[in-house]
Amino acid sequence: MINALRWLIFAIAALGMNFPILVTLATSFKSARELSTNPGLWVQAPTLDNYFAVFQVSDRLNIFLYLFNSITVAFIGTTLAVVLALPAAYAIARGKLGERTLLPFIVNLRAVPLIIFAIPLYMMFQWLALLDTRLGLGLILSIVNLPLALVILVNAIRDLPAELDEAALMDGASRAQILLSVIAPVCRPAIVTSLIFGFITAWNEFLFGLMLTTSKAVPITVGASFFFAASGGGVQWGVASAVMVVGALPPILLGLIMYRQISGSMTAGAVKG
């Protein structure tokens, strides 16, 4: 009885929290006609027309390009951030380099409203010919992702016993070899966590995508908005919902696949018992 009640509460909470997602999903399968008559979650006559409309490539709209752009910039923005953060985190955690001032400063960058960077960046990018390029957007996203990756990795490395480094030193490893052959593999869960959070942040980024791209490097977040009123005359809710579902799928899939990598303790067996 108690158990059933518990599950009921879980179900209500889950429904409440995921309501927007369910509405979007339902709307994406409704025809324009049904949308005007049936606002409920139940789809009377499911149709894939909205999805066909989304995947239709035209001069103005190209969902495949937007998805490709988003994947590329998120990849650059995530891997570059982690590649830069890992040695930095090692130097901070072990060498105590910049621990007092530099680390808090970098972390605080994350707290600054990103719009502050907008105008100077636009001008810089114009000068560097990085406007409307995937590389340009990827670079910015790596800066956005760097602080969080750094915090995650610094904490992960601090938790590792220093004797691990010392054992490798006795074995004749250089600092770079210790970082790559010992620290990085042992920190894999933290690295994967940084990659996932970075990817999600990069994927959802809208502001810089809107500002710094116009056509060639438009990411899915900005591209999706193009569909809302694609045929003129009011928002097409069905098509808008379908493009949102398509745009939300990659990070959800990534999260599910990578979750196994995050859990599980890698340091088990390193020290003591």
Added chain:
Amino acid sequence: MGTISLRQAGKQYGAVEIIKDLDMEIADGEFVVIVGPSGCGKSTLLRMIAGLEQTTSGQILIDGRDMTAASPVERKLAMVFQSYALYPHMTVRQNMGFGLKLARLSAGKIKAKVDAAADRLKLTPLLDRYPKELSGGQRQRVAIGRAIVREPVGFLFDEPLSNLDAALRVDMRLEIAKLHRTLGATMIYVTHDQVEAMTLADRIVVLKDGRVMQHGSPHELYQNPANLFVAQFIGSPKMNVLPCQRNGDGMLDLSGEGIVDLALSSSAAPVHLGARPEHLSLVAPESGHCRGTVEAREYLGGTTSVFVRNPKLGLINVSAPAETQFGIGETIGVRIDNSRLSLFDNTGTAVRTLR
């Protein structure tokens, strides 16, 4: 070869001196145990020798060559850590072969060396396991294996047994002793456990506040401690220390509680009498050197520790035959074997008797 010399070696952290102008000569093949209470600098000293800790003054020589500023790998020493420090993402084989791989040995040579070391340490069936799948004792053997594959000139052990349970500690102690006999390599072993020091060492170095209090064979330290600190640190149970002074006849007066007939040289002025529990015996109240009341009894199987309280001399631990029957609160005499006692002056330095 594996001689290690420290010449006036020192370590300072800011204004704090951890190790003070330390001189030490370790011969090739010697098993030296550095022992002392926590915070005495023994681990720092070992890490200075390893090259993990910078030596701020003086020199460290290995096989006659100045290695004070050399990197750990150049010193050709191997270290076994207290926490084992195995690489958790590598199998036992990879853990043991890591140093050889870094030294760019061929895969075949690495395999041969790892197999030989694994065979010696009975690790062969575990070679493909990960550290988390091993017990504490097995992990410690892997850590030792990782040290021996590199064929170092010397081994450094930093409290390697303190994470193991008591029974396993005894087994591993024997295994380390056997390893030393078969390899014949120089070993420096740090511990706070004086039993490990006594059983393993060719020579014990007792450290306190960064200074050597005494060094010598276990027998020498036990029989002739150079000072009160060593006397009380080495030996289990601890040595009894009783206040005393020289009387007009050149004999020892136990604070008015009794006289120990001992001929002292004219200059000697001992104020502490040290007597190990096994050199004391329980007798009738009138025939002892002093008397007291039995306060507690600890049956240890082979012997019984009887704690006798004397108002002026304090609590005296006497190692009595196991079946000794004295009731708590009973008045009893304590007899001191005057051929086995140690005397110390007011600075804690040993005073030699005339014998």
